[in-house]
Amino acid sequence: MEGRGMEKKLSSAAKSFSPSPIQQLSLLAQRCNAINLAEGFPDFPAPLHIKNAAVSAINSDFNQYRHVQGICEQLAKIVKQMHGLDVDPLSDIAICCGQTEAFAAAVFAVIDKGDEVVIFDPSYETYEASIIIAGGVPVYVALDPPHWTLDPDKFIKSITTRTKAVVLNSPHNPTGKVFSKNELEIIAGVCCTKDCLAITDEVYERIIFDSEKHISLASLPGMQERTIITSSLSKTFSVTGWRVGWAIAPPFIAAAIRNIHVKITDSAPAPFQEAALTALSSPLEYFESLRKEYEFKRDYVVQLLGGIGFQILFKPKGSFFLFAKLPENCLLSDIEYVEELIKQAGVVAVPGCGFFHANFSGENSSEAVNSYHKKYIRFAFCKSNDTLAAAARKLGKPVDDSGCLKIN
Numbered sequence: 001m002e003g004r005g006m007e008k009k010l011s012s013a014a015k016s017f018s019p020s021p022i023q024q025l026s027l028l029a030q031r032c033n034a035i036n037l038a039e040g041f042p043d044f045p046a047p048l049h050i051k052n053a054a055v056s057a058i059n060s061d062f063n064q065y066r067h068v069q070g071i072c073e074q075l076a077k078i079v080k081q082m083h084g085l086d087v088d089p090l091s092d093i094a095i096c097c098g099q100t101e102a103f104a105a106a107v108f109a110v111i112d113k114g115d116e117v118v119i120f121d122p123s124y125e126t127y128e129a130s131i132i133i134a135g136g137v138p139v140y141v142a143l144d145p146p147h148w149t150l151d152p153d154k155f156i157k158s159i160t161t162r163t164k165a166v167v168l169n170s171p172h173n174p175t176g177k178v179f180s181k182n183e184l185e186i187i188a189g190v191c192c193t194k195d196c197l198a199i200t201d202e203v204y205e206r207i208i209f210d211s212e213k214h215i216s217l218a219s220l221p222g223m224q225e226r227t228i229i230t231s232s233l234s235k236t237f238s239v240t241g242w243r244v245g246w247a248i249a250p251p252f253i254a255a256a257i258r259n260i261h262v263k264i265t266d267s268a269p270a271p272f273q274e275a276a277l278t279a280l281s282s283p284l285e286y287f288e289s290l291r292k293e294y295e296f297k298r299d300y301v302v303q304l305l306g307g308i309g310f311q312i313l314f315k316p317k318g319s320f321f322l323f324a325k326l327p328e329n330c331l332l333s334d335i336e337y338v339e340e341l342i343k344q345a346g347v348v349a350v351p352g353c354g355f356f357h358a359n360f361s362g363e364n365s366s367e368a369v370n371s372y373h374k375k376y377i378r379f380a381f382c383k384s385n386d387t388l389a390a391a392a393r394k395l396g397k398p399v400d401d402s403g404c405l406k407i408n
């Protein structure tokens with residue numbers, strides 16, 4: 001259908017979301033039938049006990065609009081156990097359609113036109129969109145490579161009288177960083193003294209390696225009253241398509257989020273909310289075995305990619321992503337490298353540039369070409385061991401003199 005001239009009708013927010021080069025790479029990957037280490041969802045089955053719970057909920061006719069209060073009670077217990085926080089299941093929780101909607105509803109609940117929202121860079125892509133739709137202004141603070149450390153001075157300088165909120169994603173996509181206690185204290189200190197809110201994204205809270213511990217920012221002194229926690233079933237239970245997530249916030253903010261959620265989607269999918277009750281009541285062994293399996297996969301891809309010349313300057317401490325730096329002396333950009341990976345090795349991953357937002361000069365200047373923003377590739381290891389082994393066979397090629405994959 002011809003829609004000439006109709007682009008003028010688009011909102012300025014919609015016009016600002018242009019398709020990225022990554023979408024073209026996805027098409028190329030599909031044409032080449034490449035092994036997918038790009039997307040952040042598992043290619044292995046979800047746990048049987050929760051699939052059965054969903055099937056049984058459908059068969060029991062939980063198929064209409066529904067708000068399952070039991071999830072809030074279970075979440076309140078978990079947050080108490082994990083973080084020592086007292087949360088009222090009746091007033092402090094909003095069940096939404098995944099973390100994505102919980103985050104958007106949280107932003108719509110608290111962000112007005114012109115409010116600034118600080119985001120650490122690199123970052124997961126969806127935060128910016130909700131902030132822009134709400135009329136807010138994302139302000140990026142670069143984390144310092146190679147360990148993606150928070151520079152307190154840069155952070156403090158980013159705060160103005162218009163700063164309304166700080167977004168914190170830990171464990172972090174794309175780097176696998178887990179913010180340290182010290183970094184969290186810095187963020188909490190700034191939020192409290194500058195009277196800012198925090199919106200956290202904790203979807204990888206259970207996928208954490210070695211001796212790391214996930215600390216929720218809300219558990220730091222003075223923070224529960226100014227933090228909106230968002231998370232979901234998606235990653236912990238390998239059910240990214242179920243779309244069940246939540247926001248946990250002080251009562252008046254949680255009420256606003258619930259209201260917005262009702263206005264835009266009414267309710268999360270009813271049978272999957274029922275199954276969420278079973279999922280969230282899983283025994284501790286479930287979470288420990290999930291953690292161990294991902295730790296094994298993390299070690300596997302670290303060894304694999306390190307073995308073919310990638311610079312593994314930071315071993316992920318959480319999440320299921322490895323943000324690997326291109327081989328030393330490699331003259332290709334991240335996008336060019338991924339194109340070669342697809343064409344020559346039949347493996348697709350995500351060029352890192354899509355996760356960086358902080359300004360860096362001139363697209364084509366040598367500074368831009370050599371900038372670290374164009375030197376990282378994100379590999380997702382939330383894949384079956386068979387998929388990882390198949391990728392290893394395809395990638396098991398020696399590197400050439402310039403440190404790039406040897407091209408036959």
Ligand SMILES: Cc1ncc(COP(=O)(O)O)c(C=O)c1O
Nearest residue numbers: 040098099100124173232234245
């Ligand atoms: C950091 C982060 N937050 C949120 C999501 C999406 O969560 P949900 O499926 O609950 O919307 C993802 C998915 O990749 C993610 O990486």
